[in-house]
Amino acid sequence: MTKENCxxxxxxxxxxxxxxxxxxxxxxxSKVDWSSDRADVGTRFCFEDAKAKETFASACDSLGIPCRDG
Structure with a gap:
C-alpha cells in the first residue's frame, strides 16, 4: 500500500x-483496505483512498488524539 494516504x-x-x-x-x-505499522514516532495508519484517510483524521480529532500526515 502506498504511503500517500497515511x-x-x-x-x-x-x-x-x-x-x-x-x-x-x-x-x-468505504470498501477499502487499511494497514497500520510502527513509525519513527507513533503509529502509521494507511488507507487505500484519501476520503477514508480524511474520515480517520476527523475521528482522531474528535477523540482528541494528535495525528499528522505521514
Missing amino acids: LIVHAAGKQLDLLRGEASRIAKA
Missing part, C-alpha cells in the same frame, strides 16, 4: 486499540 498518530494502549477499531470501521464502510 496518517501518523501518537497514541498507545487503549487509545491505539480504539483507533484500530475506528480504522477498521471506516475502511469497511
